[in-house]
Amino acid sequence: MKLPKLEIFSSDEIKEIHNASMQILEEIGINVEDPGLRISLNENGAIVADDSPYVKFPNDLVKEKLKLIPDSFVLHGRDGDFTAEVNTHSTQYATIGTPVRIYDPEHQRGVRKTVLTDTINQIRIVDSLKNIICSHVDVWPHDVPYLELHCHVIKAWAQNSTKPYGLGCFGRLPSQDMMDLLSIIVGGKNELITHPRLIGFFSITSPLSFSQLMTNGFEVFAKYKQPTILAPEALAGSTAPITLAGLLAQTNAEILAGAVLAQIYNPRAPVLYGTVSHITDMRTGNSAMGSVETGLITAGIAQLGRYYNIPSRGPGAVTDSKLLDMQNGFERYQTLMLAAQAGCNYITCAGSYEATLAEALELLVIDDELVSMIKHTMEGIEVNENTIGLEAIQRVVRSEKKGANFLDDKHTLTQMRTAHFLPALADRNRRTSWRKKGSKDIVQRAREKVNSILEIQRVPPLAPEKHQAIDAFMKKVSKRSYEYYKETEGMMDKKGTVTIDHVEISEDSQKK
């Protein structure tokens, strides 16, 4: 039988966490920055008080809105041919993170700053991989101005991928640009709404806070019914209670509030019950994404997702290592396997390391193989007359040939391609053969695969008129000022810089 799902909570424990989260929502509430949104929430039954930034969500409101959330959605690739269903009973694998560095063995430090070419290469690799269904704007292109970044990456995606794409809900203006550009690329707004291409990322600031920039963008994603990941990154011990049950109770409240918000924006807008929460290392205050606790939290999230019947999202293949070393290997496998075993429905972060701050295309292809390996493991051991193979045992043992074995028996011949998982990158040669093939380690072999993909990967070109329309649109975007952006996002009173997912946004970041 297939491997049973890892359930880390009893049903009583799940209810205890749920009740605590409902209490948090009803008694503490969520810090909502946007004044307009506060009014709208109030109109929909949330309790808003002038003397508190916290908006309280009565239990009935939460229960009513949760009923509207779809338990599945289908993501489409650029041309609509590629589809991937995300639901509450299967697992899809994707990227995500905001790597600002990329592995580069030629570089003195082993990494260098990421540029648009790296973003494009990452999109092209994902497009060629068997198991990774979606790339998000993982590799941050430092060589394009921030306010135009979303356009550059969407253009790069449209030119290089047939799979869906993902972007953060970074503000109303950029999110609307994304929808407009996508509509040009896929042939209209209606097509985009009915067949979503983009998966959004709504970063929730723990503890219990929705930034205006994020809710601005989230509203646009919900209106266009582009599935959005509700993504608090609560850290046990610093932005959440140190205990994992406490973190889950808090983060569950954050996610549920996000889910309610999506339904207020647009009933039946698809969301993912997600987290990238982990722990703070109490010795230093550093976050520890590759910790065993990350896997436990993800397992808890997957189970909570099932409780609410919403597809869950969690991180896998994450590590704190700064090298492509053994720590990198065991942390990424451990987090990936736990997430998969827990039945998490959308597992992200393939290709990243250094707590998703760094990217290695080599890791991306290795992760694809790890996923194949895990999928094979999850199938368990099938037991039936054929798999027991009693006849084969009799044939071999009773053979007149001295020293007969199973190698050339028909039971082996008919099943040898499917009975076991056959890795493409992991080496199983004997030492002499391995040496003859250049004594390569897995990173070198993965690099060769990356290079061969980059050599051959091509997608059907976009129609010339779509190209022209994209360029005209981008020209318009490039003329906007930082002040205009701040004004549109309601950030005029914000001084200095804004940091979004490790990237500092300021007037300076507008310069190439």
Place this chain on the structure above:
Amino acid sequence: MSLKEQLQTAVLDFDENKVKSICKTSLDNKQATAVELLRMIGDVMKQVGDRFEKEEIFLPELIAAANTVKVTIDELLDPIIRESGVKKETKGVVVLGTVEGDIHSIGKDLVGSFLFANGFEVHNLGVDVAPEMFLEKAEEFGATIIGMSALLSISMDIQRKFIELLKREGKRDKFKVVVGGAPTSEDWAKNIGADGWADDAIGAVKLCLGLVS
């Protein structure tokens, strides 16, 4: 479909009877001689070996393909060729076995299949073969190469004893002796005065081709 293509299909279907009937019909119709048929089978097996190296064909298929053609060669083609007195085309004659006191056979069988797929005439003596038997069979089949496998550290000494036997009998120069098996090594082969060592079947083919060139 050409005769060779027909043979190729039958070999890859592991259809022993089909291979035999194709050959028999061709001989009866005088479409091809036994030597020509053997050459065609050799070409098919060479292709199988090449595809194995590219990992298009897996090990069980390679062994099954070799087993599929073996009956036709042993029972139909070889007797005709022997009778006609024509010298059989081969890269070399190999006598192969696992040494006395050792019953491991998979590795040695693989080497046999690989050598066969690469144009050698292979006589597999099986397992637990005494040094005297190696010599007797090598002389009987006119072997160019004697391959000895040992999977146990206690049985590998038989390889050394066999070479000593050849020296005592004054027949050391008559045969090339190659050794293999998990506990053996290149150093071991040099130590006992063997002509070569390989650690896998592909290496064994290269080694033997080098010895007969």
